[in-house]
Amino acid sequence: MNPKASLAVLAGAAAIWCASGLLSFSDELHSSPERPGNSGDDPIRKPKDISGRSIKCPRVRAVSAGWDGEEGTTGWLFRNDPWMAYQRGREEFIREFSVADGAFGEAGKMAGQVLEDQTTKMMTRDHVASCTLCHNVPFRDGGAGVTFFKNGGTGRNTTHTFGSGLVESLGWQLRLKILEKGDLNRDGWIAKGEADRVRAIVENLPQDAEGEHVSVDFGAFGDLDGNGKPDLNPICLIHYVDKDGKRVSWARNLTDEGVAGYTIEFQIFGWGHRKGAVASTLRAFSANAYDIHTGLQAFDPILSEEPNHDGLAGTSVAGMPQFISGRTRDRGVVKDERGVSKEDPDRDGVCEEITSGDLDLIEWFQMNHPSPAEKLLTPQRRQGRALMTSIGCTSCHLPDWHLEAGDAANADYTKRYLGDRRFFDLAVTANPATGRLEGRVEMRDPRKREAFRIRGVYSDFAHHDVGPAFHQVQFDGSVLKKFRTAPLWGVGSSAPYGHDGASLDLDEVIRRHGGEADASAKAYAALSEADREAMLAFLRGLVLYSCDDLPCDVDGDGSISPNFIVAGQDTGPERLNPEWLFRVPGRIEGMVTNPDGVKVKSFALTNLMEAYGGKLKWLRDDDGDGFPDARFEAVRK
Ligand code: HEC
Ligand code: HEC
Known part of the structure; x- marks a missing residue:
């Protein structure tokens, strides 16, 4: 009997409590999206990906704990191995969840928020298996993407989430400044x-x-x-x-x-709604997106308990206060003796589909996600930038915000800012000699909560009525007239435009402005063609980029090495692969012979378990049931 099968027998009782154990024990049933293998492995037992860019880790539900938590818990990772926490959070964002993980369960149903008639649902559910399938450009990052049926038949376009950690902290600051x-x-x-x-x-x-x-x-x-x-x-x-x-x-x-x-x-995120239809924090946004889009319900006390009955829920390990509006459907009221929530709200037989720890990680990934970049400021783009101000675009699309330093102990609660909670900043600039975008990793101490200047976000984060061409007739006939000033960072990479993605290029969406933006839209239309081109060139230069491919100084030595050596292997040009910054850096396989008989460089890892902490107490899952073994140790004994 192989060790997995014998554990399956041992855990037979567990399977009665919660079918997830049963499903994951069987390799046949597990339509796993993981490719942990390298060239030396049997490709059937262990699928591989020589590019190293697929999901590598077997799915194990993360365990939430504070910064002094035990080995392998989320707080421990944030403190001791922040890049691994980031990469694991990223895997949660790009992972295509399988039925064995609990994906779907109420497919075809309408669910979630209702519109103004209090009955019509805002959208369908269970439509895709991964965040990345919508947030797809660029692939593998918090990209922009598809338009789908939401709020109304004209649909909603997927925003990018580059820089969203800064935006989240700014949202809290704006709340305090208003109060x-x-x-x-x-x-x-x-x-x-x-x-x-x-x-x-x-x-x-x-x-x-x-x-x-x-x-x-x-x-x-x-x-x-x-x-x-x-x-x-x-x-x-x-x-x-x-x-x-x-x-x-x-x-x-x-x-x-x-x-x-x-x-x-x-409600700093999203295009705009009349009431609390999208979440105000990355954690709640993620929990809600998992539920609505992929049929995965989170059990998360941090989002679901409201200690003072004042609208505020708990504070996440990453330091973000949560709102009770983000409470999750799985409340964990009924638990089995292992502590696993048995509620299974979508009745698909998989319990605790997303844990508090999983939310810690996906929050950590998005919170630390690099911001959009700007291409070379040519004389033409500089002129376009000046026009943005002179014709009034920046009265709404305001360029910079100052994130105040954290001040949790201030006697005046309206000054208890969060500051910058990220563990690194990626400074991306255009190399004047080559025009190419290059990154530089700047490590930050998330617990210092320093001030930060958010540059070039181009939004006042207020809702405006920009005219009837933007009004959205919702499914129930109610009309949404006001939208959040769309932040323009990344706009050169995120076509199509508008909440409905109905404007296929930048010129079109600018001309579509009316209402409160009527004067500046008219001024734009009246510009000379050269001036308009300058503005468009400016906007086209506000871009997203693929974090995996961006040439980048990751080790802070002031240069981008053409042969970046990690764990004794030449990984090629230096770039931001988080695996190389782990506490135990990922060691790539290096040169191998491919099926064509040609030598290629394999980026599959030969030390996967060590690099990804698969042996750490709270991540170790020897029986492969998707829960860390330590959670059940007491019960097994
Ligand atoms: C079915 C497509 C789809 C999927 C899947 C999806 N999203 Fe989104 N996402 C959207 C759309 C559309 C918006 C804009 C929503 C709106 O304002 O109406 C959005 C907005 C967001 C935002 C707000 C960004 C901002 O600055 O406004 C975040 C954060 C986010 N999504 C995270 C996630 C996460 C995390 C997942 C996976 C758990 C996910 N999304 C899955 C379509 C999707
Ligand atoms: C009164 C405030 C206001 C002014 C002034 C204004 N905008 Fe906008 N802009 C908005 C709002 C609100 C949206 C979002 C519309 C939506 O959600 O469909 C938007 C959307 C956009 C978009 C689309 C972004 C995307 O990601 O889809 C671009 C580009 C844009 N504006 C550029 C401009 C330019 C250039 C000017 C000056 C000529 C300008 N705007 C003036 C409020 C304004």
């Missing part, structure tokens, strides 16, 4: 009458900083138009509260019984 203006007595919420006529005006940069200064007006705190809701910009999702600041979950208006005021969530 600073409206919560005059600092009790954590805004009472009716407390600041009715005050406007929530936020500056993008500190007063003395260089750069283009813009004040963003996020609206008034009171209900001056008498529709029962605060007149804040719709990017602020309202949570109504009672006289003690506790959330009144069913309330929809300031006039509802028991409502004394409200607090806000800053």
Whole structure:
């Protein structure tokens, strides 16, 4: 009997509790997307990928713990092996989940958020097996991508998630800066009458900083138009509260019984919705996307518990406060004796499809994901950039934001900024001699929570009505008129454009602007052809790039080596392969003979288990059931 089969017998009881054990024990049933092998392995037992770019790790559910957690838990990885945590999080983003992992389960059903009629569902579900199938350009990174049926029949286009960790932290900062203006007595919420006529005006940069200064007006705190809701910009999702600041979950208006005021969530992600239809944090966004798109439900106390009943859930290991609006469907109310949640909300027989630890990792990947880059600033592009300001585009597409340094202990809660929580920054610049984009890894200490200047994001993160050509008629007939100013970083690589992807090129989407952007759109149309070309050249130069292929100084020696040596092997031109920065660097196989009899360089790893920490206590899964063995040790004994 092979060791897997004997364990399957031992774990027979486990299979009764939760079918995931049963499915994963059998190689026949496991339609695994993994290619852990190299040229020396039997390609049937161990599929290979000589390019080294497929998923390598067998799936094992990660275990969440704080920064002082035990070996192999997520906090331990963040502290001791941040690149491995990043790469494992990336694998969760690009992995095509199989039925054995619990993918799908309610296919064909409509699910999730409802629209304004309170009945029509916002989208279908269970349509793809991986984040990457939508976030596909560039492939293997947090790319932009497809348009699919969502909100309305004209659809929603997939945004890229480059730089999304900076955007997430900025979202929290904007929430605090708005509360600073409206919560005059600092009790954590805004009472009716407390600041009715005050406007929530936020500056993008500190007063003395260089750069283009813009004040963003996020609206008034009171209900001056008498529709029962605060007149804040719709990017602020309202949570109504009672006289003690506790959330009144069913309330929809300031006039509802028991409502004394409200607090806000800053919905920084997505194209724009009228109510809390997309999540405000990367963790909640991921949990929701896994559920809706791939039929994988997360069991995550961090997202699902609301200790003070004030709209805030827990804080993730990576340091992001969560909102209760992101709570997951699997609440873990019923657990088996191994501690595995038995709820299985989609009834496909696989339990705890996504763990808290898995969310830690996919959050870590997206939070640290490099930002978009900018091509060479030629005289033409420089002129185009100047026109962006002079014809008023940057009044909405404002270029830079200052991320304040973290200040968790400030006596004034509205100053408790998060700062920069990333462990590295990838500075990408165009080499003036060759025009080629080159990267430089700059390590950062995530626990220092330093300030950071977010450059060239080109958004005020407010919703605007940019005219009827953008209005979206939703499935239920309600009309969405306001959208988040689309951040323009990466826009040169993310066609088609607009929330619906209906504009196939940049010129078209700019001409489509009207409404609040009418004057600047008209000014654009009236420019000389050369000036318009200059603006388009500027925008085309705001690009995404493939992190795997970007020539990059990863070891900080000031140059990009043509023969970057890792673990004794020549990996070729230096580039950002996270595996080479692991605590135990991945050792590539090197030159092998391919089926054509030709010598090629194999990037498959010969030390996969060691590099990816497959023997660490909380990652080790000898029985291959997809759960680390340590979770069940006590039960097996
Ligand atoms: C079926 C296609 C599809 C899949 C699969 C998908 N996404 Fe998305 N994603 C979208 C679309 C469309 C948007 C824009 C949503 C909107 O505003 O309506 C988006 C937006 C996002 C954003 C917000 C980015 C921003 O700056 O606004 C994040 C973060 C994100 N997705 C993460 C994920 C993760 C993580 C997964 C996998 C667990 C995933 N997505 C799977 C289509 C998809
Ligand atoms: C009043 C605010 C406002 C002004 C002024 C404005 N825009 Fe926009 N812009 C938006 C909004 C909102 C969207 C998103 C529309 C949507 O979601 O469909 C957008 C979308 C875009 C897009 C598409 C981005 C994408 O990823 O799909 C481009 C390009 C763009 N704007 C360029 C410009 C240029 C160039 C100007 C100046 C001529 C300009 N905008 C002026 C608010 C504005």
